[in-house]
Amino acid sequence: xxxxxxxxxxxxxxxxxxxxxxxxxxxxxxxxxxxxxxxxxxxxxxxxxxxxxxxxxxxxxxxxxxxxxxxxxxxxxxxxxxxxxxxxxxxxxxxxxxxxxxxxxxxxxxxxxxxxxxxxxxxxxxxxxxxxxxxxxxxxxxxxxxxxxxxxxxxxxxxxxxxxxxxxxxxxxxxxxxxxxxxxxxxxxxxxxxxxxxxxxxxxxxxxxxxxxxxxxxxxxxxxxxxxxxxxxxxxxxxxxxxxxxxxxxxxxxxxxxxxxxxxxxxxxxxxxxxxxxxxxxxxxxxxxxxxxxxxxxxxxxxxxxxxxxxxxxxxxxxxxxxxxxxxxxxxxxxxxxxxxxxxxxxxxxxxxxxxxxxxxxxxxxxxxxxxxxxxxxxxxxxxxx
Amino acid sequence: xxxxxxxxxxxxxxxxxxxxxxxxxxxxxxxxxxxxxxxxxxxxxxxxxxxxxxxxxxxxxxxxxxxxxxxxxxxxxxxxxxxxxxxxxxxxxxxxxxxxxxxxxxxxxxxxxxxxxxxxxxxxxxxxxxxxxxxxxxxxxxxxxxxxxxxxxxxxxxxxxxxxxxxxxxxxxxxxxxxxxxxxxxxxxxxxxxxxxxxxxxxxxxxxxxxxxxxxxxxxxxxxxxxxxxxxxxxxxxxxxxxxxxxxxxxxxxxxxxxxxxxxxx
Amino acid sequence: xxxxxxxxxxxxxxxxxxxxxxxxxxxxxxxxxxxxxxxxxxxxxxxxxxxxxxxxxxxxxxxxxxxxxxxxxxxxxxxxxxxxxxxxxxxxxxxxxxxxxxxxxxxxxxxxxxxxxxxxxxxxxxxxxxxxxxxxxxxxxxxxxxxxxxxxxxxxxxxxxxxxxxxxxxxxxxxxxxxxxxxxxxxxxxxxxxxxxxxxxxxxxxxxxxxxxxxxxxxxxxxxxxxxxxxxxxxxxxxxxxxxxxxxxxxxxxxxxxxxxxxxxxxxxxxxxxxxxxxxxxxxxxxxxxxxxxxxxxxxxxxxxxxx
Numbered sequence: 001x002x003x004x005x006x007x008x009x010x011x012x013x014x015x016x017x018x019x020x021x022x023x024x025x026x027x028x029x030x031x032x033x034x035x036x037x038x039x040x041x042x043x044x045x046x047x048x049x050x051x052x053x054x055x056x057x058x059x060x061x062x063x064x065x066x067x068x069x070x071x072x073x074x075x076x077x078x079x080x081x082x083x084x085x086x087x088x089x090x091x092x093x094x095x096x097x098x099x100x101x102x103x104x105x106x107x108x109x110x111x112x113x114x115x116x117x118x119x120x121x122x123x124x125x126x127x128x129x130x131x132x133x134x135x136x137x138x139x140x141x142x143x144x145x146x147x148x149x150x151x152x153x154x155x156x157x158x159x160x161x162x163x164x165x166x167x168x169x170x171x172x173x174x175x176x177x178x179x180x181x182x183x184x185x186x187x188x189x190x191x192x193x194x195x196x197x198x199x200x201x202x203x204x205x206x207x208x209x210x211x212x213x214x215x216x217x218x219x220x221x222x223x224x225x226x227x228x229x230x231x232x233x234x235x236x237x238x239x240x241x242x243x244x245x246x247x248x249x250x251x252x253x254x255x256x257x258x259x260x261x262x263x264x265x266x267x268x269x270x271x272x273x274x275x276x277x278x279x280x281x282x283x284x285x286x287x288x289x290x291x292x293x294x295x296x297x298x299x300x301x302x303x304x305x306x307x308x309x310x311x312x313x314x315x316x317x318x319x320x321x322x323x324x325x326x327x328x329x330x331x332x333x334x335x336x337x338x339x340x341x342x343x344x345x346x347x348x349x350x351x352x353x354x355x356x357x358x359x360x361x362x363x364x365x366x367x368x369x370x371x372x373x374x375x376x377x378x379x380x381x382x383x384x385x386x
Numbered sequence: 387x388x389x390x391x392x393x394x395x396x397x398x399x400x401x402x403x404x405x406x407x408x409x410x411x412x413x414x415x416x417x418x419x420x421x422x423x424x425x426x427x428x429x430x431x432x433x434x435x436x437x438x439x440x441x442x443x444x445x446x447x448x449x450x451x452x453x454x455x456x457x458x459x460x461x462x463x464x465x466x467x468x469x470x471x472x473x474x475x476x477x478x479x480x481x482x483x484x485x486x487x488x489x490x491x492x493x494x495x496x497x498x499x500x501x502x503x504x505x506x507x508x509x510x511x512x513x514x515x516x517x518x519x520x521x522x523x524x525x526x527x528x529x530x531x532x533x534x535x536x537x538x539x540x541x542x543x544x545x546x547x548x549x550x551x552x553x554x555x556x557x558x559x560x561x562x563x564x565x566x567x568x569x570x571x572x573x574x575x576x577x578x579x580x581x582x583x584x585x586x587x588x589x590x591x592x593x594x595x596x597x598x599x600x601x602x603x604x605x606x607x608x609x610x611x612x613x614x615x616x617x618x619x620x621x622x623x624x625x626x627x628x629x630x631x632x633x634x635x636x637x638x639x640x641x642x643x644x645x646x647x648x649x650x651x652x
Numbered sequence: 653x654x655x656x657x658x659x660x661x662x663x664x665x666x667x668x669x670x671x672x673x674x675x676x677x678x679x680x681x682x683x684x685x686x687x688x689x690x691x692x693x694x695x696x697x698x699x700x701x702x703x704x705x706x707x708x709x710x711x712x713x714x715x716x717x718x719x720x721x722x723x724x725x726x727x728x729x730x731x732x733x734x735x736x737x738x739x740x741x742x743x744x745x746x747x748x749x750x751x752x753x754x755x756x757x758x759x760x761x762x763x764x765x766x767x768x769x770x771x772x773x774x775x776x777x778x779x780x781x782x783x784x785x786x787x788x789x790x791x792x793x794x795x796x797x798x799x800x801x802x803x804x805x806x807x808x809x810x811x812x813x814x815x816x817x818x819x820x821x822x823x824x825x826x827x828x829x830x831x832x833x834x835x836x837x838x839x840x841x842x843x844x845x846x847x848x849x850x851x852x853x854x855x856x857x858x859x860x861x862x863x864x865x866x867x868x869x870x871x872x873x874x875x876x877x878x879x880x881x882x883x884x885x886x887x888x889x890x891x892x893x894x895x896x897x898x899x900x901x902x903x904x905x906x907x908x909x910x911x912x913x914x915x916x917x918x919x920x921x922x923x924x925x926x927x928x929x930x931x932x933x934x935x936x937x938x939x940x941x942x943x944x945x946x947x948x949x950x951x952x953x954x955x956x957x958x959x960x
Contacts, residue, residue: 057553077556084557090550094572103568104558153558402760405753406775409841412790413779419793430793470687481680489684492691498891498947499940500899502916506923506936507698510705530694533687587780593902598923610785614906618789626786633781637774
């Protein structure tokens with residue numbers, strides 16, 4: 001890590017309101033120099049507005065934006081050492097690739113741009129295409145031009161607004177790795193806005209999950225996934241099984257809970273809600289952490305594991321795993337993903353089963369929240385974000 | 387039966403081509419009669435082939451003078467209407483302001499108004515102000531009625547332009563002026579060119595408004611109008627034919643240019 | 653992110669920490685000012701002058717005064733109502749003809765022309781660049797009394813029918829209503845074709861296939877899919893044809909006779925020859941009001957108000 005902090009982005013209390021609509025609630029956020037930071041959320045959550053305020057394309061209604069020690073809150077975009085890769089790229093249709101990439105250099109009065117532009121096009125593997133117009137390139141190539149056009153200016157911070165949204169799935173995966181490689185190579189702070197949780201988790205060191213103009217949770221991808229603090233994060237990042245339970249007692253570091261006759265154990269450190277005896281808590285567990293045993297073999301389930309019973313309502317085979325939906329007294333649609341290693345032929349819809357998992361994989365959430373917050377409706381309105 | 391089926395399938399094509407013929411027939415007549423040697427003052431009946439008129443296109447008193455006046459007016463009207471109209475179009479698309487509805491109506495109304503009404507009312511204004519009718523009053527009138535058409539053409543183009551392009555320019559260190567010159571203007575250019583071309587054609591060919599507000603100045607359409615009463619010289623057809631050919635060549639050339647550019651890109 | 657992507661106007665950024673976008677607020681007004689001023693002074697103001705002139709009395713020699721003499725309107729209407737009626741009838745006939753003739757051509761360009769599309773487009777637009785007066789005069793040759801068109805119509809006994817209908821008289825087409833309507837149709841046809849083409853071109857050809865797939869015969873496909881979708885073009889095309897046709901006097905003058913005079917002819921004569929300004933102004937005002945009323949009604953009825 002360098003001691004240079006000129007690439008730090010510090011947002012202090014910035015907010016944005018349009019009339020009576022609040023797009024971003026007052027927000028504090030620090031993105032350290034050289035990190036790959038993702039703002040993740042569904043469309044309309046305020047992530048793009050936040051990004052545009054950093055770029056200078058949107059004036060914050062309150063608060064300030066600092067780059068390193070410099071206050072840039074009121075600096076117009078063309079005076080900020082920050083560049084953006086726009087959604088759908090915004091390549092200038094009347095200029096060829098070379099001139100698109102050279103645009104920023106020329107505007108800053110740099111005369112001999114040839115070498116730099118050629119090197120940059122080499123970096124993104126587009127050396128051959130310099131004299132083509134944007135519309136003659138494929139989506140992936142356009143995307144790389146957009147990145148080159150921004151990076152050539154050596155910005156302190158590179159902002160990426162859904163940069164992969166227009167690409168098909170396979171290309172998207174490829175470009176994710178590509179962007180990650182470039183970021184490691186140039187060492188610039190990247191702030192990346194996306195609604196795709198997998199993309200955020202693959203690429204970013206730190207992810208901020210946004211919902212309704214607020215940051216719900218911020219942390220490393222594994223932290224967010226393994227230990228979500230809100231139902232929104234639990235549901236938006238992957239899938240969670242959430243069970244309403246009542247706190248029975250505390251036993252040292254463990255909280256003992258009751259849910260429809262089942263007794264569950266939850267490590268106290270993994271509970272983000274106050275757990276007083278008699279109070280309600282939402283108990284969560286990820287589908288892939290849960291094992292499935294046929295009711296006939298219930299005796300073989302080791303002691304000390306959380307266990308509940310249910311009946312298989314549905315199963316779908318998807319190659320690497322089989323996804324089961326279990327109708328259980330504690331949760332009508334409990335999901336379980338089982339690796340296809342040794343398939344038990346008896347696990348078909350209608351079979352009575354025991355579900356069990358290591359208590360360490362359990363997390364606890366405040367029961368006052370909407371249990372369905374963040375449940376997948378994202379892909380459906382993806383288009384609206386454009 | 388096969389023929390009936392063919393006819394059925396291609397009925398719309400045949401009807402369309404007939405309409406096209408209807409549209410082009412007068413141009414054919416104009417061209418053919420530019421080689422006529424009429425008896426008497428009117429060039430309505432075919433007599434015999436002659437190149438006289440083509441050899442002396444300006445052989446008629448005042449005709450080429452009127453042509454030159456028309457060209458001058460058309461050029462200035464195009465410039466005026468294009469500049470003013472482009473400004474309005476940008477304001478309409480890119481900014482929020484009060485009285486947008488009133489501005490929109492003021493732009494729309496001249497296009498929804500019969501020319502003769504605008505012509506007559508403008509003349510009342512000029513008479514009331516005691517203005518000297520002539521070149522300037524014609525120019526004023528032409529800029530007035532071309533303006534709305536330019537606004538419409540430019541607006542359509544600017545509206546279809548992604549505002550992110552300008553934001554990208556700003557993000558890449560282009561100030562407001564640079565952004566306008568380097569990005570906005572080049573991208574809006576086809577719309578502005580279309581508006582200008584339309585303004586030129588409208589101004590050059592206008593008769594009704596010009597006739598009311600011209601005083602003793604004679605534009606080319608007015609010359610043609612006058613000759614319809616006094617006698618139509620063959621040279622009129624020469625000019626008409628030339629205009630048609632120049633227009634077609636102009637469009638073909640610009641298309642060829644566009645094609646070549648496309649091929650270069652590929 | 654609806655609220656976000658509805659991009660706020662690009663305000664020219666202000667340097668330093670001045671309250672931002674102050675200067676940007678005035679920019680639209682500066683952009684609008686010259687053009688709008690031009691339209692106010694040379695379009696709106698004249699309308700007011702004209703309205704005032706129409707209620708003045710006096711003479712050229714002694715000058716005119718506003719006397720709120722509304723009788724001018726009644727006199728004008730009483731004397732010239734036939735010309736008004738004729739204008740509306742001729743313009744309506746020409747508009748209908750333009751629609752009937754123009755639709756197949758617009759359809760042809762939009763869906764059937766293939767690589768000829770550009771060429772046909774040029775051929776539709778190019779005549780614009782030959783003075784319309786010259787082209788209108790060409791109709792005098794085409795419709796000449798001893799020309800092939802009149803000859804053919806006579807042999808086919810079409811003239812007998814049109815004579816009976818009052819559209820033509822004697823063995824002539826020139827100097828009859830038919831010639832005037834023919835000229836009007838010809839002159840304003842491109843104004844019908846272009847908007848029709850624009851709205852037809854936007855129709856996804858797959859819609860035709862979908863309609864066919866759903867058991868619609870070609871004619872049904874046209875009636876239920878293509879035509880409804882081209883309505884914006886039909887509406888703006890008919891407006892762009894009807895309005896100028898109703899105010900036109902060139903065709904009536906060059907191709908017609910004293911019996912085919914339209915209201916435009918009257919206004920022109922009153923203004924430029926007889927110099928009876930109040931009557932001319934009143935006539936012009938009535939024409940304007942009538943057309944605006946008709947257009948508003950039409951737009952309301954057809955439900956396409958986004959023409960502006």
